Amino acid sequence: MRSSVLALLFFACASQAGVIIGGTRFVFAENKKSISVTLKNRSAQTWLISSKISSGSAWPGNDGAVRPVIPFSATPPLFALHGNSENIIRLVGSGAELAQDRETLFMLSIAAIPSGKAPPGSVQMAVRSNLKLFYRPADLPGDPARAYQALGWQRTARGLTVENNTPYFVTLFKLSINGEAIDNPGVVAPFSKRQTPWCQASSRCQLSWQSLNDYGRVMPAVVTSVYTTSQGVSSRVITSASPSR
Incomplete structure (x- = not known):
């Protein structure tokens, strides 16, 4: 001991x-x-x-x-x-x-x-x-520091799908869903969709996430609500998005 x-x-x-x-x-x-x-x-x-x-x-x-x-x-x-x-x-x-x-x-x-x-x-x-x-690579379009703000989220039968349409990796930092922190949420690869098991039991998923820039600085949080309508269609509404400085 x-x-x-x-x-x-x-x-x-x-x-x-x-x-x-x-x-x-x-x-x-x-x-x-x-x-x-x-x-x-x-x-x-x-x-x-x-x-x-x-x-x-x-x-x-x-x-x-x-x-x-x-x-x-x-x-x-x-x-x-x-x-x-x-x-x-x-x-x-x-x-x-x-x-x-x-x-x-x-x-x-x-x-x-x-x-x-x-x-x-x-x-x-x-x-x-x-x-x-x-x-x-040189001459990639867009700002890598803002790529995390462009993530798209959608409900599926298996949980949440997150889509990254930028050429940059997005590190998910301090991701929480309905107030609960997600342990080791990882990354979202460029030009990819990632299926996750998150938020399977709830009809409404409120997400908050941050990311890190090239120098390790923590970027401002983005808050998004993803919910399922009566027609079973997933919708995405950004309720708060703090701009990068």
Whole structure:
């Protein structure tokens, strides 16, 4: 029991006072050859940093996507980040072809692994962060920061369908339905419809959701009511939509 408690304490301390990643999401624009991710170690301890890039199919809403060839490499893939220092991971494009009419989502996974031996009676734990990495072709129409405001919702026999007619991925953040928060709502892929099991039992579904812009800023909430008419037709009425600033 004592070891378990210490392990949890170590995890909490490491995630708050250890390695800090300079961003929660990253955009790799088509005209870039590489982008950098900054890491800062605020502790006195040395951490081993391991990074890799994989497909973005782990996020709900993109789990059925065709897994593309990974067109990036993270360098260095493994290095020591000494106490009270900083370093960068460089994401380098390989030139592999991706869709040019929409974004493609990948996962940047960064693990901070404690070096050295654990103190007697304690357990050291690695901390892994899975971050969104978007490949964005040049000259896509529209504003990616406003794409979440254009989502369309409809009732079906299986729940709610959400449609994204923009070329950008929309991250559903702080989504609530009839006042209840939805855990890990995921994303809505570009030019796609996503069927969800949400709001099956109610004839009226009031939704509130936010999203994140390229810099991780939380965007203003949109509130929408979706209901079923006497003819069984789903309707969508926006009751409140705060503009982006």
